[in-house]
Amino acid sequence: MRIDFIKMHGLGNDFVVLDARSQPLPAIDGSIASALADRHTGIGCDQLLVLEPSTSADFRMRIFNPDGSEVEACGNATRAVGLLHGESAAIETLGGIVHASPAEAGISVEMGTPRFDWDAIPLAYAMDTHAMPVAWEELVNPSAVNVGNPHAIFFVPDPYAIDMARLGPLIENDPIFPERVNVNVAGITARDAITLRVWERGAGLTRACGTGACATAVAAMRRGLVDRSVKVSLPGGTLRIDWREDGVIVMTGPATESFRGSFAAADFGLGPVDRTRA
Missing domain, CATH: 3.10.310.10 (Diaminopimelate Epimerase; Chain A, domain 1)
Structure with a gap:
């Protein structure tokens, strides 16, 4: 089985995007994210983004760092998937729901309110x-x-x-x-x-x-x-x-799609499709 991916970046902060919104993917964990993010033996990126259906927003975005940790938020990633979505969207993240919309200077993202306690x-x-x-x-x-x-x-x-x-x-x-x-x-x-x-x-x-x-x-x-x-x-x-x-903090800036491709799931240790995310 081959899995499609999209390579994107926001100001050089680059991402591999896996879109599971309409077609389910095998289960993605930290070790898979690290393998895909490796710039020598994988596709190479600063973060792996996995887009999934959401019951509380237009879709859900999971964000994995190269060390395999799953993190709460990424502003550049939000602009990138906002560009990919093509219209205003509410995006569920571990850090809460953020809103992205097209803007004259690229994509604007409402990042929510900061916390200082x-x-x-x-x-x-x-x-x-x-x-x-x-x-x-x-x-x-x-x-x-x-x-x-x-x-x-x-x-x-x-x-x-x-x-x-x-x-x-x-x-x-x-x-x-x-x-x-x-x-x-x-x-x-x-x-x-x-x-x-x-x-x-x-x-x-x-x-x-x-x-x-x-x-x-x-x-x-x-x-x-x-x-x-x-x-x-x-x-x-x-x-x-x-x-x-x-x-509310609003961030505005560009995002770019670099290229699209696919990889063999077995090359990165991915198992069968996770139907629970269908």
Whole structure:
């Protein structure tokens, strides 16, 4: 049996999409996701996305990192599947229901409302999430925000001067973050502009992270560093983030379909079709 896939990306953050909305697939788990995500022996991607029917939204999106972990949210992935769907949609994720719709600059996604309580991040114990009283070498006093997944945001003079390959995994796996954390280093360049690099939980240094852009923008707005609408520049490109008065974060940016293909299910250890998802 061969399984169809779609390769997509949002600002270089790339995905393999498996669509089980109309045709059921074999059961997908973390080990299968890791095999497909491998850039040497698999198809290669930052995340594997599995689209399934939903009883509470237009469809469900499951998100797997290359290390096999299943995560709650991904802004760039939401834009990609919004493009694939072709019209406005409510999308069920582990982090809640998000809404995607076509926009002049690509796809706009309503990412929901951010959470700031220490136990909503979550942190290991109570502390101020506006400026956490902690440090890792030159990275000090981060903000913590949950936008469907957990983020720590450090404001620095030059994000490209930070050794993210070394500090990223150190912070990601610190016991203060019991569910690990996405690590963001950001520089404020204007009242409406932020430069950002992200070490993504379970994926590593990435060209773009939509939830990271949302979390960073909101953290900067809470500190009074920027206005309520900003452009966030990442290595892969730029996103616009708006924090509406009703508390909802809106992210707008491009998404692209790269190519389509298929693979032999047996090559990746996939068994028979899971009819429970039909």
